[in-house]
Amino acid sequence: MKVVGISGSARKGGNTSQMIQKVFSVLEAEGIETSLIELGGKSMRGCIACYKCFQNKDRKCAVDNDFINECIAAMDEADGIILGSPTYFANLSPEMKCLIDRAGMVGRANDDMYARKVGAGVVANRRGGSIQVFNALNAFFFIEQMIVPGSRYWNLGRGLDKGDVTNDVEGMETMEVLGKNMAWLMKKIAD
Numbered sequence: 001m002k003v004v005g006i007s008g009s010a011r012k013g014g015n016t017s018q019m020i021q022k023v024f025s026v027l028e029a030e031g032i033e034t035s036l037i038e039l040g041g042k043s044m045r046g047c048i049a050c051y052k053c054f055q056n057k058d059r060k061c062a063v064d065n066d067f068i069n070e071c072i073a074a075m076d077e078a079d080g081i082i083l084g085s086p087t088y089f090a091n092l093s094p095e096m097k098c099l100i101d102r103a104g105m106v107g108r109a110n111d112d113m114y115a116r117k118v119g120a121g122v123v124a125n126r127r128g129g130s131i132q133v134f135n136a137l138n139a140f141f142f143i144e145q146m147i148v149p150g151s152r153y154w155n156l157g158r159g160l161d162k163g164d165v166t167n168d169v170e171g172m173e174t175m176e177v178l179g180k181n182m183a184w185l186m187k188k189i190a191d
Contacts, residue, residue: 001186002033003080003118006071008096012040015124015165016084019157019175023082023122026179032186037074039095042067047101053109061102072103080118080186081146083137090129092136100140107144115145118186120178122155124165130156147189149181 005020052062085096121137157171
């Protein structure tokens, strides 16, 4: 089994990636392979509504001049997907929004290619606005017919500067429980 985590932060190695890595530590202890993709520093744009993915049905976005198709391929190959975003003005990062819009369209165009995969969203924030981000990530999972495990709290972590989130004890515990629940669910589905 394999889980891909995609950090939608513009800051590589930042709080969002560190939260995903915390979930990964639990998944790896359960024998699940993990890989992290960071969108920071990558050039990308949103969906242009060309609908060529519905015509081509090749599990790719027809716009092939950026990084998104690599993400879509990794999501397609994985059994579980973690999407992480920092909170930008009470919303997703633009990088994560690009990924969701384009990967979502490709998924729907290709016979619901993410259906019944396990999906989990994690959100880094400084203070507030993160529930809207969490809801947007979950909306992607639900419309793609994915299965979403819970944790002991919403999958949020607080921090401003790189590494601050590791001092959020409750946030890190939430990531640990999320990892346990995700591993359990993936193993049950595989049985």
